Amino acid sequence: MKKEKKKILVVDDDAGMVKVLEKWLHVAGREVIGALSGETGLERAEKEVPDLILLDLMLPGIGGVEVARRLKANSVTKDIPVIFITMCIGVENDKGDEKIEVDGQIYRAFAKPLHNKKLLSEIRKTINRRENS
Numbered sequence: 001m002k003k004e005k006k007k008i009l010v011v012d013d014d015a016g017m018v019k020v021l022e023k024w025l026h027v028a029g030r031e032v033i034g035a036l037s038g039e040t041g042l043e044r045a046e047k048e049v050p051d052l053i054l055l056d057l058m059l060p061g062i063g064g065v066e067v068a069r070r071l072k073a074n075s076v077t078k079d080i081p082v083i084f085i086t087m088c089i090g091v092e093n094d095k096g097d098e099k100i101e102v103d104g105q106i107y108r109a110f111a112k113p114l115h116n117k118k119l120l121s122e123i124r125k126t127i128n129r130r131e132n133s
Contacts, residue, residue: 005029005030005031006029006030006031006051006052006127007030007031007032007033007048007049007050007051007052008025008030008031008032008033008050008051008052008053008054008123009032009033009034009035009041009044009045009048009050009052009053009054010022010025010032010033010034010035010053010054011035011036011037011038011040011041011053011054011055011056011059011064011067012034012035012036012054012055012056012059012085013036013037013056013058013059013060014056015036017056017085017112018034018036021054022034024119024120025120025123028120028123028124030123033048033050037059037060037061037062038059038060038061038062038063038064038066038067039061039062041053041055041059041067042062042067042070042071042074042077045071045074045076045077045080046074046076046077049076049077049080050080051080051081051127051130052080052081052082052083052123052126052127052130053071053080053081053082053083054083054084054085054123055067055068055082055083055084055085056084056085056086057084057085057086057100057109058086058087064084064086065100065102068082068084068102068105068107069102069103072103072105079130081126081127081129081130082107083107083108083109083110083119083122083123083126084100084107084108084109084110085109085110085111085112085119086100086109086110086111086112087111087112098110098111108122108126110122
């Protein structure tokens with residue numbers, strides 16, 4: 001029996017970043033759903049119920065922090081793990097253990113441009129933790 005690919009929703013207003021992540025994640029055996037705004041990301045998260053969401057912090061309209069709040073408030077999406085991706089940290093300051101706190105919830109965060117090995121490792125660990133809980 002063929003193992004089902006894990007779905008990852010990438011929410012980023014930079015279409016180029018979504019394409020890069022799609023390529024990386026497809027090579028890693030993941031199915032990717034893209035969204036170019038917070039609004040679209042919320043809609044796709046509820047419809048597709050991905051295994052993980054990569055969420056840009058800085059989005060036009062509904063920003064990443066508000067998207068994370070709405071995901072946690074929605075009974076359909078509240079248990080989907082979120083990892084932030086952002087230019088706010090700065091690659092030179094990204095030690096691989098950055099965190100962002102939203103309403104008492106702690107999220108992992110990675111600086112853009114992304115270090116694909118660290119990010120892919122964190123994606124794998126997060127999905128595995130979710131499956132085993």
